[in-house]
Amino acid sequence: MVKRFRRGAETVSALAGVDLRVDPGEFVALVGPSGSGKSTLLALLCGWETADEGELAYLGPLADRRPDAFGWRDLALVPQALGLVADLSLADNVLLPARLSGTLAAEEPRARSLLTAFGVDHLADRYPHQASLGEQQRVAVARALLLRPAVLLADEPTAHQDRGHADRLLDAVTDAAREGSAVLIATHDEIAWGRADRVLSMRDGVVTEGAAS
Template identity: 40%
Template sequence: METTNQIFSIKNGEIHQKDKMILKDVNIHLDKGEFVYLIGRTGTGKSSLLKTLYGELPLQKGSGQVAGFDLTTMKRKDIPFLRRNLGIVFQDFQLLSDRSIMDNLIFVMKSTGWKKKDEIQKRAMEVLSLVGLDHIENKMPHQVSGGEQQRVSIARALVNKPAFILADEPTGNLDPETSKEIVAVLMAIAKEGTSVLMATHDLALMEQFPSRTMQVKDHTVIELNPMNAFNPFEQVKYE
């Protein structure tokens, strides 16, 4: 397979937390425009894998690249530049409560190097429009619903036109109907060319929106295909 289309890849990877081996024989990739689920029980190493992808944990063995950055040779000073090529969406929104939706986006943009006021304003409105929220830019976070706050956090993740979005349990605090809306937004973003890796425990949601799936299990990462004869949703049970 051509690697030029791969947003990230790890080959024969090994990931440690201090002196403890967490994952081994990791062979995964994400292509441009893909939407992929990442599942795994708490404690299996899912968080360690995510931390490796955004530079918080080193790749101990094997080879790996994320958005053109080599995970084995990358220096600590390079990590902020790596993260500007990623968009990270968290479970708990992490919006600043003391400023408007628009000012939340402006804060992030200025902190990542945007200078010109008109360009900042234009891009902020673009990403709000992408998630269907260009009518609430002046509202405070507490004045909008949880689903709308999560859409704002997705818009925030998009401001720097990232290579891919890493969504860590983005529906964890949302009701089922709102969760569907968030997954639909993320899938639409992937279709526009920005890849999405979504960590989740919501198997019912995955059944409704089937897509390529990676499972962290037995100290490695395996591929599951929801279209296979076996049903991964019956095989993965969470405590």
Template identity: 80%
Template sequence: MTGGFTGTGLVKRYRRDAETVHALAGVDLTVAAGELVALVGPSGSGKSTLLALLCGWETADAGRLAYSGLPADRRPDTLGWPELALVPQALGLVAELSLLDNVLLPARLRGTAAAEQGRAAALLADFGLDHLADRYPSQASLGEQQRAAVARALLLRPGVLLADEPTAHQDRDSADRLLDAVVAAARDGAAVLVATHDEIAWARADRVLSMRDGRITEGPPR
């Protein structure tokens, strides 16, 4: 799938006791194929909610989502890993699978694990995880688990890549390795949106968007 997506007038509300929380308050957002966009803002500004909506974990109360090359009525929760891949903050690794098998999981679901074995091994090596390939997530550090989750998302070269704080648990060297891979995915044609507090990640992005109180503005926060 060619990367690229557009959200128009996206609204998401939650009830908190008697209060209505406007997590997204009319968000307009476009990320083009081949573009890396950094989404920055304080905790609670709506970044994770927006990524959850873009990947289909949440449904907008109003607004429209469109993905390049797909029918207008195609819902994001029906997209496969080659179309849309997510690195969530919770990582979502399968506890019963080794790190290598976690990385290979998108290919196993498609029946192409054998063909992707070499790429999975290369991603683990690029992220300094090759010596941990046979270990389970519980036997790896949080930073190592996060790198495995990024490798899993990159395995099938998705058209859209969403990542929520992908360098949060990394030292600078490991963070730079991850950012190199994310930049490469964009240069290969993916539409990449990274929610991050990492200012070095901002500098690697083609554009920076700021989010506050469920609204987006162009440029880094002032």
């Protein structure tokens, strides 16, 4: 896939010909310097942006559908900016995918257990602005995991965490892959690279297999 952005007279080639495949059950870490195109790739994969050239195809039960029409059960994203809803409590943010899919009561126990696993259960009734950035990030990951999405995308999901909380998030992400999700996370966290099934390196809008030396 190729993606260019216009910046005044300048054209930025954010993705210069990216070719990748992620299978169900696989945990793939995407590493690369700032500005190399990681967020742009995730934006294409979730349907926020469209490629200028090339093709994005989801297979299996997601085949022949556009990602911008996917529900939270199909694809969940943890964006770099987290995207929590400011006027919902942290618990209600986690439960939002269930509320939108009409399965609120059924998912309440899982929401509670994710909040507990991520050490934010005692903050369940607070609003995002009343929580630290790291706590908000853990809530955003819990929301993404809630409905066990077929595709899980996350942009630097451990960026605001200490090692202990980062490891708990990585445990949950690894579990998601073991339960069948196709997982792709952009990360600078070297521990995450070690836990992934595969590492892809991104530089100047190009992806190569393996960690860059």
